Amino acid sequence: MKGPTNNSLNRIESVLDYIENSLHLPLSLEDLASKSCWSRWQLQRIFQEYTQQNVANYVRQQKLSKAAELVLANGNRMIDIAYMLGFGSEISFSRAFKSYFNMSPKQYQKRGLRMGIKKPLIKSPFTESQLNSLFVQIRIEHLPKMTIYGVENKIKGIASAAPDYMNTVPDTWKKFETFSKAQHIVTDQYFGVISADDGEQEGQLTYLAGTAIPLQEAAHIDLTDQDYAVLSFEGPTEMFAKIVEWFVFFGYLTQSMNYGMVMS
Numbered sequence: 001m002k003g004p005t006n007n008s009l010n011r012i013e014s015v016l017d018y019i020e021n022s023l024h025l026p027l028s029l030e031d032l033a034s035k036s037c038w039s040r041w042q043l044q045r046i047f048q049e050y051t052q053q054n055v056a057n058y059v060r061q062q063k064l065s066k067a068a069e070l071v072l073a074n075g076n077r078m079i080d081i082a083y084m085l086g087f088g089s090e091i092s093f094s095r096a097f098k099s100y101f102n103m104s105p106k107q108y109q110k111r112g113l114r115m116g117i118k119k120p121l122i123k124s125p126f127t128e129s130q131l132n133s134l135f136v137q138i139r140i141e142h143l144p145k146m147t148i149y150g151v152e153n154k155i156k157g158i159a160s161a162a163p164d165y166m167n168t169v170p171d172t173w174k175k176f177e178t179f180s181k182a183q184h185i186v187t188d189q190y191f192g193v194i195s196a197d198d199g200e201q202e203g204q205l206t207y208l209a210g211t212a213i214p215l216q217e218a219a220h221i222d223l224t225d226q227d228y229a230v231l232s233f234e235g236p237t238e239m240f241a242k243i244v245e246w247f248v249f250f251g252y253l254t255q256s257m258n259y260g261m262v263m264s
Contacts, residue, residue, distance in 0.1 A: 064100045065117045113142040145225045150210020151176040152219040176209040
């Protein structure tokens with residue numbers, strides 16, 4: 001990826017804001033290109049380059065994520081949801097919903113769990129092309145009861161008088177890497193879990209780096225059966241603390257701390 005320009009980032013953010021506030025409209029590529037002041041080709045190329053997502057697929061994702069929330073809310077008829085989100089008919093809405101969630105809106109409503117819901121993209125804390133995407137996205141998932149095993153550390157977060165997470169988070173992962181290798185654990189799924197207990201000092205959190213695979217003599221944290229705000233990360237370890245900072249801060253700002261918070 002070439003180094004991003006402020007102008008391009010601002011245009012992408014404007015397009016994202018417009019999509020979020022206009023889910024009731026059809027939101028054709030022509031409309032979005034007009035709002036961005038780019039041609040259709042330029043919008044698709046730059047949007048894909050900066051977000052790693054296709055414009056049309058992102059619009060569909062956001063419409064259907066909003067639809068899932070409305071489906072779970074009481075008192076909404078499927079036909080009303082269809083028209084609220086710019087679908088031409090209940091049939092076309094139901095077909096799109098089933099294609100995305102692998103079940104019909106009524107089946108999703110009957111199950112009653114928030115699964116596969118993706119929040120709008122937000123500019124990441126990195127302003128240079130250090131990661132594959134310059135935007136990050138939280139998803140809401142209802143995870144079953146599970147236990148994460150690994151290495152934990154007390155971290156002083158942004159609310160602390162002396163934050164130390166920029167050092168302790170990468171250090172926790174390095175210790176976990178050594179710990180898990182000693183037990184010959186092979187997996188491609190890891191979790192970073194942030195938790196706060198009532199007895200902890202203001203600004204202090206517990207951070208656990210680990211896996212769902214049981215490890216001997218490991219610290220562990222039991223995750224309850226509930227909704228979680230989940231953020232996936234792929235990148236260098238030294239950048240991970242910055243993502244943790246963003247995730248925790250974003251959680252406070254959006255009250256997503258009402259959910260559990262998990263990084264994978």
